[in-house]
Amino acid sequence: MRVLLAGGAGYIGTHTAVALLESGHDVVLLDDLSGTHAIAAERVEKITGKPAPLVVGDAADDAVVAAVFDQYGPIDAIIHLAAFKAVGESTQKPLEYYSNNLDTTFALLRVGIARGIRSFVFSSTGTVYSDPADLPFTEESTTSIDLSNAYSKSKRMNEVVLADVARVNPDLNVTVLRYYNPVGAHPSGLIGEDPAGIPNNLMPFVSRVAIGSLDEIGVFGADYDTPDGTGLRDYIHVVDLAEGHVVALEQAQPGHQVFNLGTGRPVSVLELISSFEKAVGHDLPKKILDRRPGDVAATYCDPAKAAEVLGWRTRLEIDDACRDYWNWQTRNPAGYATPADAGVRPA
Ligand code: WQD
Numbered sequence: 001m002r003v004l005l006a007g008g009a010g011y012i013g014t015h016t017a018v019a020l021l022e023s024g025h026d027v028v029l030l031d032d033l034s035g036t037h038a039i040a041a042e043r044v045e046k047i048t049g050k051p052a053p054l055v056v057g058d059a060a061d062d063a064v065v066a067a068v069f070d071q072y073g074p075i076d077a078i079i080h081l082a083a084f085k086a087v088g089e090s091t092q093k094p095l096e097y098y099s100n101n102l103d104t105t106f107a108l109l110r111v112g113i114a115r116g117i118r119s120f121v122f123s124s125t126g127t128v129y130s131d132p133a134d135l136p137f138t139e140e141s142t143t144s145i146d147l148s149n150a151y152s153k154s155k156r157m158n159e160v161v162l163a164d165v166a167r168v169n170p171d172l173n174v175t176v177l178r179y180y181n182p183v184g185a186h187p188s189g190l191i192g193e194d195p196a197g198i199p200n201n202l203m204p205f206v207s208r209v210a211i212g213s214l215d216e217i218g219v220f221g222a223d224y225d226t227p228d229g230t231g232l233r234d235y236i237h238v239v240d241l242a243e244g245h246v247v248a249l250e251q252a253q254p255g256h257q258v259f260n261l262g263t264g265r266p267v268s269v270l271e272l273i274s275s276f277e278k279a280v281g282h283d284l285p286k287k288i289l290d291r292r293p294g295d296v297a298a299t300y301c302d303p304a305k306a307a308e309v310l311g312w313r314t315r316l317e318i319d320d321a322c323r324d325y326w327n328w329q330t331r332n333p334a335g336y337a338t339p340a341d342a343g344v345r346p347a
Contacts, residue, residue: 001119002026003249004068004075006059006108007082008052009033009040012123012182014191015242016079017041021048023246028072029054030065031082036194037336043190060103065111077119077249078112080105083154086200087127087294090151101154102161109165119173119252121245122162126180126234126260126301127152136302139178139258148294159258166256173252180234180262180301182241183272184321185328192328193238194335203235203321206273207329210280217284219269221291226298230269234262234300237316237324247312262301263314272318279322 003020007013008029014036017027021044029041033056041054053072057064059082069075083101084090090097105122112120129137130144145160147153159176166174183203185192198214199205208214222229244261267275277283307313 001076001249002028002072002074004028004030004072004078004112006030006078006080006104007123009036009038009054010081011036011193012238012241013081014040014044015186015238016081016245017044017052018047018186018191019239019242019246021050021052023250025246027052028068028075030057030059030068032056032058035196039336040191040194047186047188047190060100060107062107062111065107066115069111069115073115075112075115075117077121077252078108078117079121079123079245079249080108081123083123085151087149087151088200088292090149090154091294094150097150097154098157101151102157105158105161113165113169113172117172119175119249120162121175121177121249121252122158124159124176124178125152125155126178126262126299128156128159128178129299132296132298135298136264136300137260138302139260139305163256171254173254174256175248175252176256176258177245177248178258178260178301179241180236180299182238183235183318184237184239184316184324186239187324187327189324189327189331192325192332192335194332202269202272203276203325206276206284207325209284210276210326211329211333213333215285217273217286218289219273219286220289220295222288223291224297226268228268228270231295232266232268232298232300234264235267235272235318235321236262236314237321239324240314240316244306244310244312247310251310257309259306259310260301260303261306262303264301264303266298266300267318272322275318276322276326278319279326
């Protein structure tokens with residue numbers, strides 16, 4: 001199949017592009033480079049030895065999406081990964097999050113359906129589940145639009161749109177993938193996560209402390225009702241996540257399907273830090289801080305449906321993710337920016 005990856009030069013996008021190419025598919029990457037660098041697409045080609053053409057443009061612009069189909073069509077499927085995704089930032093910039101995360105979906109659906117795509121795969125999130133009493137979350141667990149931040153709400157709104165669009169397009173395969181906390185990097189160390197500025201998420205922050213560009217890890221709360229008092233999350237290796245996208249696409253059926261992509265094995269903040277220290281080979285400076293507003297004690301899934309329906313389950317563990325993340329970080333101390341301009345990354 002030929003697959004348009006919206007947001008394809010990003011963290012999930014590059015890993016999914018590698019997995020698609022290595023499974024014999026063709027890819028076209030569309031990215032506005034707001035959260036990555038064009039070199040990431042070149043790294044995908046270096047890993048696979050196959051073309052990963054990059055179109056730089058806004059996936060919310062119908063004319064941009066149509067031009068991709070004009071130049072690279074016929075295109076069989078769209079995987080939509082183009083979204084703003086910082087939970088905290090979304091509470092401060094709701095309009096930017098709703099417009100970007102919804103307008104991209106509208107444009108990709110309008111043009112994709114008009115051009116006859118067979119499949120639309122959407123990157124959603126396990127943060128749409130609203131009742132902690134349902135843990136571990138299954139695909140039938142309670143969801144809500146009444147969530148703590150605009151990022152999660154925008155994802156839930158997208159899901160509502162996709163369910164209705166699937167209903168009136170019975171030949172279209174719509175697959176919604178709800179994932180958890182992507183971590184790790186491709187074992188080559190050529191592609192990885194490269195957040196601009198101070199990372200919000202735990203693993204990139206720990207890695208920046210380990211590489212020396214940040215001073216100390218702050219642990220947001222050690223008084224949760226969890227085994228060691230720190231937050232529990234379902235950390236899924238990005239290589240497993242990428243392979244989940246390929247399997248979901250290859251097995252997509254007409255209609256609307258939802259899958260959790262996670263490990264089902266919750267890991268605490270202190271456990272992740274300890275695993276990263278093993279990868280680095282020494283302890284890292286850390287201190288316990290107050291809880292972060294908006295955080296929940298625990299989020300993790302029951303991955304049984306993806307295993308039963310898709311025959312997919314994660315293979316890699318948190319130690320693999322920390323090892324691979326550290327390998328990426330040491331080979332790319334300033335991410336995709338060349339060391340020469342490392343000091344000029346936008347804040
Ligand atoms: C993880 C744990 C923090 C930073 C993420 C993404 C979001 C969505 C869901 C996909 C929590 C703790 C963190 C730090 C810390 N992804 N922490 N010190 O909040 O689960 O959300 O997954 O849909 O886009 O943001 O991830 O990595 O920010 O936090 O103690 O410096 O680490 O309290 O327990 P989160 P996170």
